[in-house]
Amino acid sequence: MKTFTNQNPGTVDEAIELVRTAREDGHSVSFAGGGTDLLQLVKERVVNRSGQDVPDVLVNLKSLEGVDQVSFSSLGGVAIGGLTTLSNLANNPRILDDYKVLAEAAGQVGTPQIRNAGTLAGNVCQRPWCWYYRNGFPCYKAGGNECFSIAGENQLHAIFGGGPSFIVHPSDVAPALVALDATFNVAGPSGNRVISSSDFFVLPRDNVQHENVLSDDEFLISVDLPAPPNGLKSTYHKVMDRDAWTHALVSVAVVMEMDGDICSAVKIVLGGVAPEPWRVPSAEALLIGNVVTEELARSVGEAAVSGARPLAKNAYKIPLVRGVVARTVLALATSV
Ligand SMILES: Cc1cc2nc3c(=O)[nH]c(=O)nc-3n(C[C@H](O)[C@H](O)[C@H](O)COP(=O)(O)OP(=O)(O)OC[C@H]3O[C@@H](n4cnc5c(N)ncnc54)[C@H](O)[C@@H]3O)c2cc1C
Structure with a gap:
């Protein structure tokens, strides 16, 4: 198996610098949160966002300090660090009170083990679970020019918004965030940006290889939710x-x-x-x-x-x- 370098940045700035340096050296980069999806992709040599089956540099975001907190503002609203685990989200009493849809969505992901390791950002940015993509078929998501589900086994595929690829977005948390009008805070070597959840995800007709608007160098740091209105x-x-x-x-x-x-x-x-x-x-x-x-x-x-x-x-x-x-x-x- 091709080797890769694991990097453990302590701050967001260090993570950005690592990405910048890797790119200048011509290396591909992948980000890891809990690794419950990414490490499986690497192990099974499934093509990742960088367009390679194994990245040159793995930036382990779990080593970032202070990006795994849920902070309620005195004016209402909440900032949720991207590295917050799904278990913490599901069991946070104020998330349960004010944003129940999010706690319920996080609490229904996979299994307790996956929720304990899996992060908010990793859940939102996970790659499709289409069996063709996951089993090494040269489909659109893997850089090819075919969606094998159209004439194949499409029981789990899209009934809305499909074409040319018919994957479904796999995240449980993402529909909750869109329904709550979340905004996503993103970092990368070209600067930070704030993206509305209604603009974050993309259809294959707009970008057939990616499921969101992040560039390969950008990572999700946190998610903001507006104050819940009365009622x-x-x-x-x-x-x-x-x-x-x-x-x-x-x-x-x-x-x-x-x-x-x-x-x-x-x-x-x-x-x-x-x-x-x-x-x-x-x-x-x-x-x-x-x-x-x-x-x-x-x-x-x-x-x-x-x-x-x-x-x-x-x-x-x-x-x-x-x-x-x-x-x-x-x-x-x-x-x-
Ligand atoms: C058996 C099994 C069952 C599962 N069931 C469900 C389910 O029911 N519902 C569900 O929603 N998911 C499910 N998953 C998918 C997934 O593992 C979890 O959703 C988990 O939350 C992913 O989070 P993570 O932190 O481990 O992500 P990782 O594996 O670390 O990363 C996932 C992807 O996101 C990217 N990424 C990670 N962090 C960032 C970041 N900060 N910015 C940009 N990109 C980033 C990685 O590069 C990778 O492509 C399941 C997985 C398994 C193995």
């Missing part, structure tokens, strides 16, 4: 083909503001169905200004699947989305 309720629901240890077949993050019985604002974001977290504005629009009844929730579920384009073997996702959206919206709106 905010939120939840995450995930449907799997077994009880644990796996990604969503379909999931939904719902963030709803209530004025008494009336829904005054809402975001519904689907996971497991598209190459990026998938918002369904036409379903959201039906809820605004209305009391959420069973009948309305059913219409919202129906609206959530409009425009779906299943492949040969994944049409089962349509009734799953319809049902999970209707059930989750009704349960959330009527919860006390």
Whole structure:
């Protein structure tokens, strides 16, 4: 196996400097958080963001100091370090109170071991789990020019936003962050930038090799969430083909503001169905200004699947989305 250098920066500036130096020396770089995804990619020699199966330099972000904290602002809102583990997010009492959808999404990732090691940033930036990509097929994600799922085994693939690649975005946490209007703080040798969660993820039609707008030299340092308005309720629901240890077949993050019985604002974001977290504005629009009844929730579920384009073997996702959206919206709106 090709060797690589492991680097343990203590600060964000040191990490940036390591990337700059590696690039000047013509070396490829990969970032590691908990390593629960990345080390498997390296071990199985799956092509990573740098376009190589094994990077020259691995920048271990877990060695950064102070980037694994959850800090609540006195003005409201929260800054979450990118290296915060999923377990810490899932069990943080104020995240559970104010941003329940995020705690629930983090708490449903994989297994306790993965949540203890896995980080927020690594979860959001994990590569697709399409079996063709993970098994060394020269697909678009690996730098090739074909999506093998189109004519192949596409049970787990996209029903929205696909083409030319039909991967689904695998992160449980990402739909929750989009629903909460998160902003992402990113660092790299060309400077820091702040990116809205609605602009962070990309469809294959815009960039077939990457799932987000980060350049190969940039890494995610932290995520900010706005203060929760009064009357905010939120939840995450995930449907799997077994009880644990796996990604969503379909999931939904719902963030709803209530004025008494009336829904005054809402975001519904689907996971497991598209190459990026998938918002369904036409379903959201039906809820605004209305009391959420069973009948309305059913219409919202129906609206959530409009425009779906299943492949040969994944049409089962349509009734799953319809049902999970209707059930989750009704349960959330009527919860006390
Ligand atoms: C058996 C199993 C089950 C799983 N089940 C789920 C599941 O149910 N739901 C789910 O969402 N995920 C699941 N995962 C995927 C994944 O391992 C976890 O989501 C985990 O949170 C990834 O975090 P990490 O810190 O270990 O990432 P790493 O493995 O360290 O990194 C993942 C990717 O993100 C990049 N990266 C890491 N940190 C940064 C950063 N700060 N900035 C930019 N890029 C970065 C890495 O280069 C790599 O490409 C599963 C994995 C396994 C092995």
